[in-house]
Amino acid sequence: MIPDLENFRRLADFDNVLVVDEKGTTLYYDLADLNVLSKLGHRPEDFLGKNVTSFYTNLTDENSTIMTVLQSGKAMTMVHQELVTRTGQTYESLSSTYPIEENGVIVGAIEFSKHFYSKEHMHYLDQYTTHKIYRKNNTVYTIDDLITQNEAMIAIKEKVERIAQHDSTILIYGKTGTGKEIMAQAIHNRSSRYVQPFVTLNCSALSEDRADRILWGTEQDGEPRIGVVEQANGGTLFLDGVNELSPQLQAKLFQVIEKKMIRRIGGTTDIRLDVHLISSTNEDPELLLKEKRMREDFYYRLGVIQIDLPELKERKEDIELLVWHFIRFYQQHMNVAIETVEPEVIQLFQQYSWPGNVRELKNAVETAINQMQNGVITMDDLPMKIRRSDSGINLPSKRELLDLKDKVDEYERSIIAEELQKANGVIAETARRLGVSKQTLKYKLTKYELR
Numbered sequence: 113m114i115p116d117l118e119n120f121r122r123l124a125d126f127d128n129v130l131v132v133d134e135k136g137t138t139l140y141y142d143l144a145d146l147n148v149l150s151k152l153g154h155r156p157e158d159f160l161g162k163n164v165t166s167f168y169t170n171l172t173d174e175n176s177t178i179m180t181v182l183q184s185g186k187a188m189t190m191v192h193q194e195l196v197t198r199t200g201q202t203y204e205s206l207s208s209t210y211p212i213e214e215n216g217v218i219v220g221a222i223e224f225s226k227h228f229y230s231k232e233h234m235h236y237l238d239q240y241t242t243h244k245i246y247r248k249n250n251t252v253y254t255i256d257d258l259i260t261q262n263e264a265m266i267a268i269k270e271k272v273e274r275i276a277q278h279d280s281t282i283l284i285y286g287k288t289g290t291g292k293e294i295m296a297q298a299i300h301n302r303s304s305r306y307v308q309p310f311v312t313l314n315c316s317a318l319s320e321d322r323a324d325r326i327l328w329g330t331e332q333d334g335e336p337r338i339g340v341v342e343q344a345n346g347g348t349l350f351l352d353g354v355n356e357l358s359p360q361l362q363a364k365l366f367q368v369i370e371k372k373m374i375r376r377i378g379g380t381t382d383i384r385l386d387v388h389l390i391s392s393t394n395e396d397p398e399l400l401l402k403e404k405r406m407r408e409d410f411y412y413r414l415g416v417i418q419i420d421l422p423e424l425k426e427r428k429e430d431i432e433l434l435v436w437h438f439i440r441f442y443q444q445h446m447n448v449a450i451e452t453v454e455p456e457v458i459q460l461f462q463q464y465s466w467p468g469n470v471r472e473l474k475n476a477v478e479t480a481i482n483q484m485q486n487g488v489i490t491m492d493d494l495p496m497k498i499r500r501s502d503s504g505i506n507l508p509s510k511r512e513l514l515d516l517k518d519k520v521d522e523y524e525r526s527i528i529a530e531e532l533q534k535a536n537g538v539i540a541e542t543a544r545r546l547g548v549s550k551q552t553l554k555y556k557l558t559k560y561e562l563r
Contacts, residue, residue, distance in 0.1 A: 127143070127225070127226045128141070128142060128143045128224070128225045128226065129141070129142045129222065129223070129224055130142075130164070130178070130222070130223045130225065131212075131220060131221070131222050131223075132164055132178055132182070132220055132221050132223075133219065133220045134182060134218055134219050134220055135163070135182075136163045136164050136165065136173075136176070136178055136179050136182060136221075137161060137162065137163055138159045138160050138161065138162055138163075138164060139160070139220070141159045141160065164176060164178050164179070165179065167197070168195045168196055168197060169196045169197070169549075169550075169551070170194075170195065170196045171195070177191050177193065177207055177209045177223065178209055178221050178223055180209075181209045181210065181211050181221045182211065182218055182220075182221050185211050185213075185218050186211070187208070187209065187210045187211065188207075188208070188209045189208040189209075190206065190207075190208055191206070191207050191208070191209070192204065192205070192206055193205045193207065205225050205226070206225065206226050207223050207224065207225035207226075208223070208224050208225075209221055209222070209223040209224075210222050210223075249300075249301075249306060249307065249308065249309055249310055249347065250309050250310045250311065250312075251297040251300060251301055251310045252297070253293075253294045253297040253298055253301070254297070254298055254301045254302070255269060255272055255273070255298040255301070255302055257294055257298065258272075258291070258294060258295070258298060259430065259433060259434055259437045260427065260430050260433070261429055261430060261433060262422070262426075262427035262429055262430050264422050264426070264427065265422065265427060265430070268295075268419060268421070271419065272295070272298055272299055272302060272419075273302065275299065275417050276298075276299045276300075276302035276303040277303065277304070279388050280416040280417050281369070281388075281389045281390070281391070281413060281414050281415065281416045281417070282296075282299065282389075282390045282391070282415070282416070282417045282418075282419065283354075283390075283391050283392070283393065283397065283411075283414045283415030283417070283418045283419070284296060284390065284391070284392040284393075284418075284419045284421065285392070285393050285394075285396065285397060285418060285419070285420050285421065286392070286394065286420065286421030286422075286423075286469075287394055287421075287423050287469055288394050288468060288469065288471070289424075289468045289469030289470055289471030289472055290421040290422070290423060290424070290469045290470060291421060291469075291470055291471075292352070292392040292394075292421065293312070293350070293352060293392070295419065295421065296310075296312075296348070296350045296352075296390045296392065297310060297350075299348075299390060300347070300348040300350075300388070300390070303348075303388065305346070305347050305348055305388055308346040308347030308348070309343065309344060309346070309347040309348075310344075310347055310348045310350065311340055311343045311344035311347065311348070311349050311350065312350045312352055313326075313327075313340050313349065313350065313351050313352065314352050314353060315351055315352060315353045315354050315355075315356040315357050316353045316356040318356070318357065318361065320358060320360065320361070323361055323364075324364075324377050325337070325339070325377060326339060326340060327339050327340060327341050327364075327365075327374075328341060328342070328374050328375065328376055328377055329341075329342055329374075329376040329377065330376055330377040330378050330379075331376045331377070331378040331379040331380075332377065332378040336376065337376075338376075339374070339376065341368065341374055341385065341387065342374060342376075342383060342385070344387050345383075345385055345386060345387060346386055346387075347387070347388070348387070348388045348389075348390060349387050349388070349389050349390070350390045350391070350392070351365075351389070351390070351391040351392070351414075352391075352392050353392065353393065353394065354391040354392060354393055354414065355393040355394070355395050355397075355400055355405065355406060359405075359407055362406065362407045362410040363407065363410070365410070366407070366409055366410045366413055368385070369389060369413055369414075370413070372384060372385045372386070372387075373385060389414070391414045391415075397411060397415065397418070423466070423469055424466040424469040424470055424472075424473060425465055425466050428462055431458070431461050431462055431473065432458050432461070432462075434470060434473055434474075435453065435458065435461065435473070435477055438473070438474050438477040438478070439453075439477060439481070442477065442478060442481050446481060448481060448487075449487050449551075450481060450484070450487055450488075450489065451486075451487035451488055451549065451551060451552045451555065452487070452488050452489070452552060453488075453489040454488065454489065454490045454491065455520050456491055456520075457480075457489055457490065457491055457493075457494065460491065460494070460498065460499075461473070461476075461498075464498055464501050465501070475495075476494060476495055476498055477489075479493070479494070479495045480493040480494055480495075481493075486555055487551070487552075487555070488555065521560070524556070524560075525560040525562070527546070528542070528546065528553070528556055528557070528560065528562060529560075529562055531545045531546055532557075532562060539553060539554065539557075
């Protein structure tokens, strides 16, 4: 016996159907959107032939709606649940579950459900960024993506709040990987122009022979083509790597900035511009002027406001903060669970010089996640360049690192053993006392041979 017609009518708004046998083993699972499944860290084959409680870390035979219905033989309707996946992602479910009977015996259950997301968990719906709405203006970053507790960076973020309200030209100076484009997008999205496009021009790819067509557009051959400058009209034009422009192109752009007008190649009329111009350089502007690689008039017109981004080695207090920020990012986008980072990894990160700055740190975290085992990032998971680095700082020797690791492990083992004894060997209670997940605790119990 399955739900009657009236119940089915009430279930018409549910998206997903799950059927299990009398033991809770999945026989059939139909989802309205496989993208949801992917973002929750599952594949379709993960479900069939497996018990429903194995999909989520917070489900047991006692609190699972399906297992409860199988045991009681009574339907449960419109039940709200918060479910935690194996990758640590959380979403909410509204479900109605009914027993399936045959000759008075419960032979299975059928559950109708709908996945939905609270405000706190809405970011799991987005594949790339937490700022999906901003993608409509060609950006993915806002001021919230400037992750820092460094005083100099905090002062820069406060400066952004002020200067974003005006249209003065801005020049961002920072070494490779310091976050110049993130800064430019943050300024745009903090300004009143956020409803208009943010257009990036990679100046290193702007060759002399194609520059005019790319910049100003054309009206030749009876088919108008809009240039990148005009594409940014009403919004923001970001000249990335402006130091790569030739003096001739600098002179042309200077005239456009001054007159706020362009004319397409082959055109006969001027087009008035309303563009906020932001530029970036990875070379010291003073050096560019000294070596005459940047025109003085161009520089002073570009940089009414200048922002100098510090290198990562100058903001060491941000390193661990950024590591966990990137871990959370990759947990979502790579569908992996990361439990912890060994202390010596953070120690090495603090001492490494980071020539590639924040971008190199992000890449190092991604490399480590791809190579880690058991959800723990270790020294062996790091890029070889970092492990073999000699940054000029007094790095501890390998023996010293091992000694430190042994001491940390010994101290951690003693704490876990003490709390395990106080909790009478109950893992859930021990994990609660230590403030870690049961999965992390089980890993450490095995590691320290405390089981």
